[in-house]
Amino acid sequence: MFRQRRALRGALTLAAAAGVMVSALTGTGAAQARGAAPGAADQARLSGLLHRLTTVDGGPGTLLHLRDRRGDTVLTSGVADVDSNAPVPRDSRFRIGSMTKPFVATVVLQLAGEHRVSLDAPVERYLPGVVRGEGNDGRTITVRQLLQHTSGIPDYLTYLDKQEVLNNPLAHHDARDLVNIALAHPPTFAPGTDWHYSNTNYLLAGMLIEKVTGNTWNQEVRRRIITPLGLHDTSAPGDSTTIPEPHPRGYVRPGQNAPLLDLTAFNPSVAGPSGAMISSGGDVDRFLDALVNGRLLHPAQLREMMRTRPTGDSDGRAYGLGLESRPLPCGGLYWGHGGDIFGFETVGGATVGGSQATVMVNLDPGGTDAQSDDMKTAVQAALCQSRSTASR
Incomplete structure (x- = not known):
């Protein structure tokens, strides 16, 4: 839940997917309606990757949204609802988990640009x-270290009773109480000496936003990002347990070979500023485009966000301030984030001055170990395909 999963172990061989077309896959959108969709071979590769997510990897349904100079392209596979077998809506809204972190980090960096x-x-x-507590000390931890996961503060999710959350999915969780769960344990390392992903860092970042502005992190994200960019499918809910229509159902597999559990109705306060937001593929892509191309931050703050440090993952992943980079197999870097929360996993990425791609699967946790890797591969394939088409 809301975790960053293990590193990509190796790209799928895209050539093996060439020519694979499945009737459950749908390609639509403004770009295709204008005849500007990816070529047949390119679309077959992407379709094959999505098909893998809903067959080999076990996800009920998946969606890929690609945005580039030609417009928007949407591909789907599988189902939104395992009971009705309804297809995944092309304009689906879904929980984005830790993709919330770049939104929150952007607000903090805007406040830095305002000298607040x-x-x-x-x-x-x-x-x-x-x-305070068990060696954790806010006097020796900086704001930068919160945003970059170099604070050493333990991750509250390591100690949270997740079965209790499953048993009471509509319950409210106070951010301070969740922080205190983490602070009851010793630091993972001394501040600034290592890197370790901790959702507690972003609970504290949300609390910082409220202290500085007098508004909740949700209100500031809406005021500073959602409204100016016109992200009509995006919301930063408090205790609201519903997802605005249209949306797929969100599923959990509580144990190996266990039947799927529908956890669409869920109180995201247990994630808060570390992972509570709802969005769509199109909105995530628009947000990433605006972020990496300097429309949300001044140049100085964007440079700070993109000052990364290696995470130690074998795929070259490096983490900035709420934004991470990975090498593309076709050369260069892409920027983005992933997100897990009960019912949904999301991966999004963007190239500076180029295209953006987002993939969603409506199962988390409970997919195979390869689900996260295959989602990243689909994002990379879409971004490389877009680059290749633009150069023709």
Whole structure:
């Protein structure tokens, strides 16, 4: 749940997917309606990757949204509802899990650009007395270290009773209580000496936003990002347990070979600013485009966001301030994030000055170990395909 999964172990051989077309896959969108869709071979490769997600990997349904200079292309595979076998809506909304983090980091960096937050100031300046216990100390941890996961603060999800969340999915969770779950345990390492993904960092970032602005992180994300960009499918809910229509059902497989559990109705306060948001493929792509191309941050703050450090993953993943980079198999880097939350997994990526791609599967947790890897491969394939087509 809301975790960053293990690194990509190796790209699928796209040639093996060439020519694979499945009746359950649908290609539509403005670009295709204008005859500007990917070529048949390109679309077959992407369709084959999506088909793998809903067969070999076990996901009920999946969606890929590609946005480039030609417009929008949408491909789907599988079903939105395992009972009705309804197809995945091409304009689906879904929970995006940790893809929320780039939104929250953007707000903090905007506040830094307004000289209301200093990235290298101690967290104690903004949240006095909050980060204490078992060796965790907000006087020695900076705002930058929160956003880059170099604080050493433990991840509350490691200690959260997830079965209790499954048993009571509509229950409210207070961010301070979740932070205190983490602070009851010693730091993972001394601040600034290593890298370890911790959702607690972004609970604290959300609390910092509220302390500095007087508004909740949800309100600031709406005011500063969602409304200016016209992201009509995107929301930062508090305790709302529903997803606006249209949307696929969100499923969990609670144990190996266990039947799917429908967890579409779920209170995202257990994730809060670390992973509570809802969006669509098109909106995630528009957000990433605006972010990496400098329409949300001043150049100085965007440079800070893109100052990465290696995570130690074998695929070259590096983490900035709420935004991560990976090498593309066709050369260069792409920027984005992934997200897991009960019912959904999302992966999104964008190239500077280029295209954007987002993939969603409506199963989490419970897919195969390869699900995350295959989603990243689909994003990479879409971005490389777009680059190749643009150069023709």
